[in-house]
Amino acid sequence: MASKVLVVGSGAIGLRTALELLRNKIPVVLRSAHHPLDKKTCSMGAGGLYMPYKCEDPRIDKWSSDTLDELLHLANDEKKKSLVEIVPTLYLMSKHGGMTTEDFKDFESKDYVGGTNIKTKFPKWTTDPRLSFQHLTIEMLEWQNHALKLKIPSAEILKKAGYNFGWLFNAPIVDAPNMLKDLLEEVYEYPVDINVDMGQGYANTDEMVADAKDHGCDALINCTGLGSMELCNDKDLIGGRGILLHYKRDCKRNFSDANMERDTAILTEDGPWGTSTDPVYIIPRGDVFVVGGTYYEGNTNDSLTDDERKRLIENAHLMGIDPSEAYVDEWAGFRPVRKTVRMEIDEETSASNGVKVIHSYGHGGSGWTTYVGAAKASLELLHSD
Ligand SMILES: Cc1cc2nc3c(=O)[nH]c(=O)nc-3n(C[C@H](O)[C@H](O)[C@H](O)COP(=O)(O)OP(=O)(O)OC[C@H]3O[C@@H](n4cnc5c(N)ncnc54)[C@H](O)[C@@H]3O)c2cc1C
Structure with a gap:
């Protein structure tokens, strides 16, 4: 079990993943190239409609069902219902x-x-x-x-x-910008080391892993969406x-x-x-x-x-x-x-660096339809051997 985790990315996937860890009492360092409300963050501009689209991964059924649980709960919560209609x-x-x-x-x-x-x-x-x-x-x-x-x-x-x-x-339908704001505010309620406006971001996986080590993290979860095309040199994205x-x-x-x-x-x-x-x-x-x-x-x-x-x-x-x-x-x-979402432990990088590296990116046109399920799936991978 990880003692401290670097979460990279502060779109729907990264913020909700960071929260999933924090709610489960796992200390988090959060980093992203751009602020969640920057127009470059895909999650900020998205339609926010709950409907799987351009995501062929069979695991999406479970992730979207988990997300639906939370969205319906939020829609009935007096304090949060303006975030989901x-x-x-x-x-x-x-x-x-x-x-x-x-x-x-x-x-x-x-x-x-x-x-x-x-x-x-x-x-x-x-x-x-x-x-x-x-x-x-x-x-x-x-x-x-x-x-x-x-x-x-x-x-x-x-x-x-x-x-x-x-x-x-x-x-x-998620009010995407306000939901990101709300997720970020909840993250700030915990004692977290946050920089969600790095500007440059990490150039490659080695840099990301080195930063995790520098901050005393023994695991990292990569939620960089399309950023992983360069970051991980992922030709399938x-x-x-x-x-x-x-x-x-x-x-x-x-x-x-x-x-x-x-x-x-x-x-x-x-x-x-x-x-x-x-x-x-x-x-x-x-x-x-x-x-x-x-x-x-x-x-x-x-x-x-x-x-x-x-x-x-x-x-x-x-x-x-x-x-x-x-x-x-x-x-x-x-x-x-991506043909399938990259939701997996990166065994090779983990073994050579002593930091457990988990990827959670490539949710296609379904990021807001799967974001809660994806966060829970990352936590399960973190707990797994
Ligand atoms: C027009 C449009 C409409 C859409 N409508 C819907 C919809 O109705 N319903 C739905 O479910 N989905 C919809 N989507 C899809 C949804 O927006 C995406 O699936 C979702 O935003 C992906 O979330 P993410 O957190 O993985 O990526 P992002 O929101 O892009 O976040 C990526 C994060 O990683 C950070 N990052 C990237 N590279 C680096 C790096 N090298 N170093 C450090 N940080 C880095 C970024 O700064 C950012 O914080 C739509 C998308 C588009 C384009």
Whole structure:
């Protein structure tokens, strides 16, 4: 069992991991290149929606379930509930089944749709009863919406555009910047050696290990997200570029039906509005709506082009934002995408340095969906032989 641990990284994964250790009475030294609220921190700009995305690792089921436990608890906590909002979420599809077959590995069900008995597979996370997940035709959605009063396009608009099905579920949405602030504040409540604004950061693993030793740490947990591309020379890690515009949460947003009351997150990766590389989405997050987006692997442009801005403004209008409204901020970020999350003990580095090195990076587009589970998994690795 480690007596003191260097945690590197202060995004969602690093901060929550540091807290997991501190809550378990393990002393921590916390270091990161940038402050959690710096725009370079991917977790700061993210949509914060609970929905596994661009993370194929099978362990994600456990990590996201652990995260859901905590998010639902926070949403019901008087003091913390502003950090997590439970929002109806609609994922639109043109064809029955939606997402790619890759996402349908674990679950099979028989669905009776449009008079045809169709065998469909859904990802495992959709079976969690706490999400009240439903797979609906647009007609079923329209019928339900008489009671639900969700702010979504009318069935007529959706059908005309070619959307025939939707997943509807109640997703927690994390107010990402405020959650990071809150996590950092809790870390500061402990006697911790903190520098979360180093500027340069560690150049390589040797430097990180040497710093751990200098601070009397016998273990370190590397939560540097995409930073590990250079830090660990990890060729399996790649940035999945995403872009967003922010609109004020109290801006004019509605569709033609005057009865609609409840803010709803809407997403699609299907045409004609979206594609898998240019998805369209709106996420109500804290005091803003975030409107996206892109998923471009290997694109390193950290600002938006004029064409991208134009497309996002069109997306905002498709998602109900009134054309008279102007966006208030914009952001480009890079999801740390990897075939599997690197959540493991680095046996080689550990053996040669006498410091137990654990990696926890590469959570793709699912960092806020897995951050609590990832923190718990790191603690388990710390305890393991
Ligand atoms: C447009 C967009 C939308 C997204 N929306 C969602 C969503 O709705 N839901 C969801 O679950 N996920 C979403 N994500 C994904 C999510 O943001 C990431 O999975 C998550 O932020 C990864 O967290 P992290 O802590 O690993 O990385 P980061 O938040 O990037 O933190 C990395 C930390 O490591 C530090 N660091 C890096 N290199 C070094 C170094 N060499 N030395 C020292 N410190 C270093 C950094 O300073 C930083 O503190 C989205 C991402 C994007 C881009």
